[in-house]
Amino acid sequence: MENISKVWLGPLPADSPYVKPFRMYYVQNGVEKNWDLLKVHDSVAIILFNTTRQKLVLVRQFRPAVYHGVIASKEGSFDDVDLSAFPPSIGVTLELCAGIVDKSKSWKEIAREEMLEECGYDVSVERIEEVMKYRSGVGSSGARQEMYYCEVTDADKVNSGGGVEDELIEVVELSLDEGKRMVQQGAVNNSPPSCLMGLMWFFANKAPKNV
Numbered sequence: 001m002e003n004i005s006k007v008w009l010g011p012l013p014a015d016s017p018y019v020k021p022f023r024m025y026y027v028q029n030g031v032e033k034n035w036d037l038l039k040v041h042d043s044v045a046i047i048l049f050n051t052t053r054q055k056l057v058l059v060r061q062f063r064p065a066v067y068h069g070v071i072a073s074k075e076g077s078f079d080d081v082d083l084s085a086f087p088p089s090i091g092v093t094l095e096l097c098a099g100i101v102d103k104s105k106s107w108k109e110i111a112r113e114e115m116l117e118e119c120g121y122d123v124s125v126e127r128i129e130e131v132m133k134y135r136s137g138v139g140s141s142g143a144r145q146e147m148y149y150c151e152v153t154d155a156d157k158v159n160s161g162g163g164v165e166d167e168l169i170e171v172v173e174l175s176l177d178e179g180k181r182m183v184q185q186g187a188v189n190n191s192p193p194s195c196l197m198g199l200m201w202f203f204a205n206k207a208p209k210n211v
């Protein structure tokens, strides 16, 4: 699914539309300090539950940052990445449907578009419920993410999803038992905290009571 044939690193161009590194200075308790920061986009994430099929709808995709992180924690070299020693599948995550806020639209509208583009469900914004807001990357970016919940049915499914342009996203349906196991044992598939937290919120607030 990830179909990666070559990996290498390069310097960050100053005009990256996704990440801007800089340094912030401040005086705290009379002492001058500084902190190195990354400006990144805020984002939305959606807990999707298909009530027809009683399945949680998640997405799988190759995440360059996770691939790099896995190799870095194994002290592998990134100068000449050996794809047989570090297969791209180690950088594939299971996540909530999510997207960056990079357009001047409401956050709920962006959530609606991401559900359609990534998972193929077409719903109106009125059906999207706010769950919680939080800050991610508190040591590096402090970016805001807002989490939503949306119940969908098979009748809302208008395409197979998979993302836009050159995104390669696989839609994954988890049974309630599979979802529950994930939050009991922790991520076994590079899932970010937002995904685990979203599933825990679902089991605490929305899941059928017999699960």
Ligand SMILES: Nc1nc(=O)c2ncn([C@@H]3O[C@H](COP(=O)(O)OP(=O)(O)O[C@H]4O[C@H](CO)[C@@H](O)[C@H](O)[C@H]4O)[C@@H](O)[C@H]3O)c2[nH]1
Residues within 6 Å of the ligand: 018, 041, 042, 043, 044, 045, 095, 096, 098, 099, 100, 101, 165, 166, 167, 192, 194
């Ligand atoms: N981020 C980025 N960097 C690049 O260099 C970069 N280069 C190209 N792109 C393109 O930008 C689009 C980003 O996709 P999304 O809008 O779906 O956002 P996500 O990547 O799903 O990220 C969200 O959800 C995550 C899970 O909760 C959170 O961790 C993130 O904070 C949160 O933003 C894709 O078309 C991708 O091809 C880059 N995108």
Ligand SMILES: [Mg+2]
Residues within 6 Å of the ligand: 097, 098, 099, 100, 118
């Ligand atoms: Mg996304």
